Amino acid sequence: MVICQINADPSFDSNIYLIIGGRTALIDTGTGGANPENIAGIKKILKGKNLDMIILTHFHYDHTGGLSGMLKEFDSEVSAGAGDAPYIMGGDPIYTMSGMFGGEHEPVDVIGLTEDDIVDLGDHRLRVINTPGHTCGGICLYDEITHSLFSGDTVFSRGVGRTDFPTGSAKELTESLRKLSGIDVKMLYPGHSDISSDGNEAVRYGLLMMGGL
Numbered sequence: 001m002v003i004c005q006i007n008a009d010p011s012f013d014s015n016i017y018l019i020i021g022g023r024t025a026l027i028d029t030g031t032g033g034a035n036p037e038n039i040a041g042i043k044k045i046l047k048g049k050n051l052d053m054i055i056l057t058h059f060h061y062d063h064t065g066g067l068s069g070m071l072k073e074f075d076s077e078v079s080a081g082a083g084d085a086p087y088i089m090g091g092d093p094i095y096t097m098s099g100m101f102g103g104e105h106e107p108v109d110v111i112g113l114t115e116d117d118i119v120d121l122g123d124h125r126l127r128v129i130n131t132p133g134h135t136c137g138g139i140c141l142y143d144e145i146t147h148s149l150f151s152g153d154t155v156f157s158r159g160v161g162r163t164d165f166p167t168g169s170a171k172e173l174t175e176s177l178r179k180l181s182g183i184d185v186k187m188l189y190p191g192h193s194d195i196s197s198d199g200n201e202a203v204r205y206g207l208l209m210m211g212g213l
């Protein structure tokens, strides 16, 4: 499994990760503002292969706005946490904050993922962990072979996601971090800022910040 970060515009976009295994997957899409550059970067790496799936860690527009543009270029299955998927499908401008970003979502089918669902990448499998708190249906994806965690905006290398947006909950975020503290995380691939090679410490620090330690 090879993980590449595709980020032409790190100022507004979420981190975007391209995973190449037996199947190919993109985790989050950014706002779409840098879609031409991001799509060119993805195509260059895929060398003619299709992008099999796009997985969205949660419904915020800085993670999902690029979706419709990506789907014009790739024949990809789209999935997100079951709690967040309806807001992406419906393009809710308040919850997704697309209005705030000056964009909009086109209607799209999104498969709802639930706890312990497996995203099969061929040689690797990503396990879905429900981590509400930043949004009601946010998810993390965990690779048990490499102990890598794609954490969206639940936890960063030094900090945690905001809980004051619609459907956010500090109590739920704390519980989600407590759940993550029960698994062994080496590499942390967060939704913003730097990747960490000490995911366990990042989760512990996040839990400490939330008063959960």
Ligand SMILES: [Zn+2]
Binding pocket: 058, 060, 134, 153, 161
């Ligand atoms: Zn977010």
